[in-house]
Amino acid sequence: MEAQLGRRPRAVREVAYRCPCGLPAVVETSPRLEDGTPFPTLYYLTCSRLNSKLGGLEADGRMREMTERLAEDPDLAAAYRRAHESYLAERDAIEPLGTDVSAGGMPSRVKCLHVCVAHSLAAGRGVNPFGDEALDEVGEWWKPGPCA
Template identity: 35%
Template sequence: MPQGDFRVVVRSHDGAPVVLMNAPLLEDGTPMPTLYWLVGDTEVHAVSTLEADGGVNTVEAIIGLEAIDAIHVRYQERRDAMIPTTHDGPRPSAGVGGTRRGVKCLHAHFAHWLAGGDDSVGKWVAQQLDERGVSYAQPL
């Protein structure tokens, strides 16, 4: 669970939280790199299974590192836009899942995609879950 301020941005059909959006800074000013956090039980379990089946390596090969780098940049820009211009302390760095290159966590990419982010890795995760017959919350 996140340690700072957050809000629910995606809910399941029955109203349960699926994706949380975290503030980019904790109350003490510590950077929080993970903007979107996947918390829905169904989604977390299904994506964990996909990761265990080698999904990280598969999606990196399909999408390519240059396209994934662009996802990280968009994620950083979205998160950085939430930081007050008066903030002069440390800022979160890196992209989706706190990584700088490649895919670290399919959960983070799927959460980003569900929250309306332009994330082809998250979209690929959704396609894989569709193929496996997994129901999940609808993206924004």
């Protein structure tokens, strides 16, 4: 993970998803850092190649487009709200932070595709609609081999 991130990872509880190449791709983190600081990002993407591909989607304006669709599609908005509620329930089962803030802008906007994708990979398809969508768009990121 250090090679993937270029730094030592913080508050890691376990590997939540392994890339088909065998390396960790998503880690589950503690709701608080070692010093007690709240850390609401439960699932953290470690794969540098996937991070880069998602950065490209973000640069292309995908998050703005997704957020606009939330206002236009009540079924999509409901699915994204369920993703938010799932995220909170999973995090609160470890340690409640006393907040309804999850991560990545959920449930009202898409602020970070990395969070959505990490959630989709850790929880499985069908939980986070925007994570699933971004994964479909980036395709088989692992094909060239390990990222680190």
